[in-house]
Amino acid sequence: MTGSQLTKQDGNPECVFTGTGGCAGPVLADITCPDGIVHVTVDPAVTVARVQVRTDDPTGPAADAVRNTRIHQTAERLTVVVPPVAPTVQRFNHSGVSFGGSRYSSMTVNGVTFHSVGDNGVSVVQGTTGVEVLVTLPAGSGVRSSSENGSLHVYGVLAALEAVASNGGSIHAETVGRVKADAVNGCIKVGTITEWIDADSSNGGVTVGNYVGHAARVRSDNGAVAIAVGAAATGQINADSGNGSVTLRGVRGRSDLDVKASSGNGTVKKF
Numbered sequence: 001m002t003g004s005q006l007t008k009q010d011g012n013p014e015c016v017f018t019g020t021g022g023c024a025g026p027v028l029a030d031i032t033c034p035d036g037i038v039h040v041t042v043d044p045a046v047t048v049a050r051v052q053v054r055t056d057d058p059t060g061p062a063a064d065a066v067r068n069t070r071i072h073q074t075a076e077r078l079t080v081v082v083p084p085v086a087p088t089v090q091r092f093n094h095s096g097v098s099f100g101g102s103r104y105s106s107m108t109v110n111g112v113t114f115h116s117v118g119d120n121g122v123s124v125v126q127g128t129t130g131v132e133v134l135v136t137l138p139a140g141s142g143v144r145s146s147s148e149n150g151s152l153h154v155y156g157v158l159a160a161l162e163a164v165a166s167n168g169g170s171i172h173a174e175t176v177g178r179v180k181a182d183a184v185n186g187c188i189k190v191g192t193i194t195e196w197i198d199a200d201s202s203n204g205g206v207t208v209g210n211y212v213g214h215a216a217r218v219r220s221d222n223g224a225v226a227i228a229v230g231a232a233a234t235g236q237i238n239a240d241s242g243n244g245s246v247t248l249r250g251v252r253g254r255s256d257l258d259v260k261a262s263s264g265n266g267t268v269k270k271f
Contacts, residue, residue: 023075024048026140026159030077034148035065035085036131042156044139049078052134061086062131082131084148145171151186170204187223205244211237220244224266233257241266 142160154173187204205223212230229250
């Protein structure tokens with residue numbers, strides 16, 4: 001399930017890689033996108049998964065990453081692998097140019113970053129619009145996502161989500177049955193959890209808007225934890241923050257729940 005084309009949209013060059021096909025029905029979408037934003041939409045009207053990988057850059061590292069994307073689908077799995085976007089760095093000599101009066105400093109102008117190196121050296125990192133991955137899945141599908149410098153956004157009702165954002169990316173989802181999420185320097189936000197959640201954020205908050213599952217373990221090393229618990233929730237809820245507040249709503253007077261909440265350096269509130 002592969003294909004590529006170079007098109008134009010609204011007068012701006014656009015590099016697009018698209019894929020459709022495979023067997024009808026729910027799939028596990030396994031998406032690797034180190035540098036980019038991934039949007040996943042679960043559409044009950046769709047029977048076959050669709051993928052579009054794009055960038056507004058007609059040439060350069062982002063366009064190369066799009067063109068070198070690998071898409072493959074079997075009866076049960078959709079695999080999308082976007083290679084890392086290689087940095088574009090050039091160096092040239094300068095004379096009489098200062099950057100904030102510092103020998104080692106930088107400045108960014110219109111997406112181009114200039115780094116002053118020593119007395120007569122400048123490295124230039126050209127900006128990019130980045131890579132977007134747009135995935136549409138049939139109802140009942142799941143997602144496994146891995147990123148380094150990007151975010152994941154899930155729309156609709158997803159059966160299961162396993163996501164890792166290792167360097168500043170955030171994880172957002174509307175409604176999910178089962179969630180396993182890990183974020184480094186990024187937040188985790190889920191609208192509704194219907195079964196269970198196991199989430200860790202090392203430097204960012206974790207928020208659940210409507211928890212109606214049967215097991216929850218949520219922790220942030222450095223960030224706030226907030227969970228709104230619905231009437232249908234059961235079982236154990238563990239919420240912890242090493243450095244941040246913990247807020248649990250809908251748990252007061254609930255003898256049917258086993259609630260454990262703590263904060264090493266912050267307040268714990270139960271409503």
